[in-house]
Amino acid sequence: MGRTLLAVHAHPDDETISTGGILARYSAEGVRTIVVTCTTGDLGEVSDGGLLGDSGVGALRQHELARAMAVLGVQRNVNLGYGDSGMPGWPENHRRGAFFAARLEEAVERLLPILEQERPQVVVTYDATGGYGHPDHVKTHQVAIAAFRRAAPAHAVKLYFVRYPMRWSREFVAALRAEGIPAPGSAPTGANAGPDVTEVGVPDQLVTTAIDVASYVPKKRAALACHQSQMPSSHFLLRMSPDLAARLWAREYFSREAGPTTTPPGELESDLFDGLD
Numbered sequence: 001m002g003r004t005l006l007a008v009h010a011h012p013d014d015e016t017i018s019t020g021g022i023l024a025r026y027s028a029e030g031v032r033t034i035v036v037t038c039t040t041g042d043l044g045e046v047s048d049g050g051l052l053g054d055s056g057v058g059a060l061r062q063h064e065l066a067r068a069m070a071v072l073g074v075q076r077n078v079n080l081g082y083g084d085s086g087m088p089g090w091p092e093n094h095r096r097g098a099f100f101a102a103r104l105e106e107a108v109e110r111l112l113p114i115l116e117q118e119r120p121q122v123v124v125t126y127d128a129t130g131g132y133g134h135p136d137h138v139k140t141h142q143v144a145i146a147a148f149r150r151a152a153p154a155h156a157v158k159l160y161f162v163r164y165p166m167r168w169s170r171e172f173v174a175a176l177r178a179e180g181i182p183a184p185g186s187a188p189t190g191a192n193a194g195p196d197v198t199e200v201g202v203p204d205q206l207v208t209t210a211i212d213v214a215s216y217v218p219k220k221r222a223a224l225a226c227h228q229s230q231m232p233s234s235h236f237l238l239r240m241s242p243d244l245a246a247r248l249w250a251r252e253y254f255s256r257e258a259g260p261t262t263t264p265p266g267e268l269e270s271d272l273f274d275g276l277d
């Protein structure tokens with residue numbers, strides 16, 4: 001059976017920021033790659049009002065996402081159709097149609113049929129913090145793991161969380177600032193989570209898996225640039241010199257939460273499909 005990788009993300013652009021390298025690499029290696037995006041991202045701030053047509057922010061971001069998918073080689077994108085919930089504490093967290101306000105079971109019912117249809121051997125999503133605490137990212141984690149548990153082992157086998165190892169995360173922020181780029185502490189997540197978030201990341205020991213995506217950094221940058229409404233050329237991620245991006249994005253980090261591996265404990269797994277026939 002062919003190999004399938006399915007990544008569950010919150011907003012258009014998250015797929016590229018946190019998993020653009022693996023999506024590009026595995027697509028190039030012949031793996032069927034699928035991105036599920038839970039929200040339309042309709043509360044995203046648009047960098048340039050001139051980009052906005054009559055159809056609104058959600059439609060613009062869907063269009064940008066489609067272009068990014070093409071750059072990365074992703075075969076299928078499914079949007080679960082929820083509204084963006086906004087940043088922590090916003091009243092929009094509880095607005096009608098917001099992902100954060102959705103009943104867990106109802107959201108799982110939207111994701112589960114995709115798992116049953118695609119039968120991905122590998123599912124990737126966020127950890128319980130969603131990286132930096134965004135309500136939609138936290139909810140994405142909850143929905144994805146609930147759907148994975150319902151689908152496994154017949155329809156999904158291995159589960160991974162995106163991780164930002166602390167040592168790498170600190171190096172990331174320091175390196176941008178050393179290039180004169182005013183990067184927030186949450187820079188590795190691509191978001192500016194405000195001055196209260198001085199850093200993001202987990203203890204390095206939590207990382208089980210590091211995927212070499214060095215050859216795909218140019219594709220990741222090109223896909224990121226497709227999300228122009230969120231990632232104008234002035235964005236701190238796009239201001240990185242190509243050399244710096246090549247160094248900082250050479251690997252993407254994960255923790256294996258379910259499924260087999262042949263990698264001995266204490267060693268870093270180098271392939272998401274390790275342990276699968």
Ligand SMILES: [Zn+2]
Pocket residue numbers: 010011014134137
């Ligand atoms: Zn997001």
